[in-house]
Amino acid sequence: MGELIGKKTTFSELQCSKNLAATEDALYVVGGKWTLRVMIALLSGHTRFNDLQRTIKGISARVLSGELKDLEINDLLKRVVDPNQKPVAVEYIPTEYSQSLKDIISALADWGLKHKKKITTHE
Template identity: 60%
Template sequence: MTSSKLEFSMQQCAQRLSATEDAIYVLGGRWTIRVMIATLGGHTRFNDIQRSIKGISAKVLSNELKKLEENLLVKRTVFAESIPVIIEYMPTDYSRSLRDIITALSDWGAKHKSHITNKE
């Protein structure tokens, strides 16, 4: 592949930077992707999510879930008729579009760790 095929025009670069900044705004927090992995992995109740993510506090998890709900990545459902009240956080169909991104990040992270630990 020639270097010209790898380069972006000024307009493409600006568009990619803007789109990447938007993605980082939504997903760039320390805990955000971890919370998405937990919900996409089937953890739907607050305590289950918190137990699945080592080190996250209840306050931080609550804020992350609110942010994800605002960005249409999880749907909060309250079952008020149950005692005690049950609240579930379900991944939306839209959030499933993150699976490939999360997989790519995970794969790259594993390769990077191997590259760093095996460097000469």
Template identity: 60%
Template sequence: MENRMVPEERMTAQACSGHLASVEDAIYVIGGKWKLKIIIVLQESGNIRFNELQRKVEGISARVLSNELKDLELNGFVKRVVHAEQTPVVVEYVSTDYSRTLKPVIGALAEWGKTHKIKIKEEMS
């Protein structure tokens, strides 16, 4: 399975710089070991409580999950829903509409990851 690159038009230095800055901004917001995993679980699970989210994102500590959720909430990817009318108070997390704009990006990354894994396995054998 060989993918041949189709030559693309060369970018101007200014366009390239802008492109790199945009990619850097995106990676800053969703990069790291946990953020995309959390976003994916939230998109697939709907409303989910903290402990259940921690179980589904295997290997993450409560402290790291808490920090990542705060960061994702600040960037508009996660909404924290507090049900204060219940005793004890129930806190759930849900992905936002803005978070769901990442679905095509996540799908493309998943497809690329699958293709890359196959490529590496073929090269090793």
């Protein structure tokens, strides 16, 4: 193992495998390229298909469609159809459970902000 310089370890050996296993589980659900982007848009009140596609820059209908299906399977959103609306309206509503993603999103957003500052000021 680390013989030379870095004796500092942020996680213990035991925590390493725990962390690896737990983040493995998290990344399996939420680690896809688009998953969190979709969830952020959903949690911000964008609930319609075309609205989501406009909000999430670069996503194609095919990929968005797939993401929404996976997210429903994982209980992160509910697909709700309103037949009363003129051309049948479909809404994708984030579930109560999806609120638990807030911590992950906040942590990522904070880090992204700090990182951008770092690379724009220093380098």
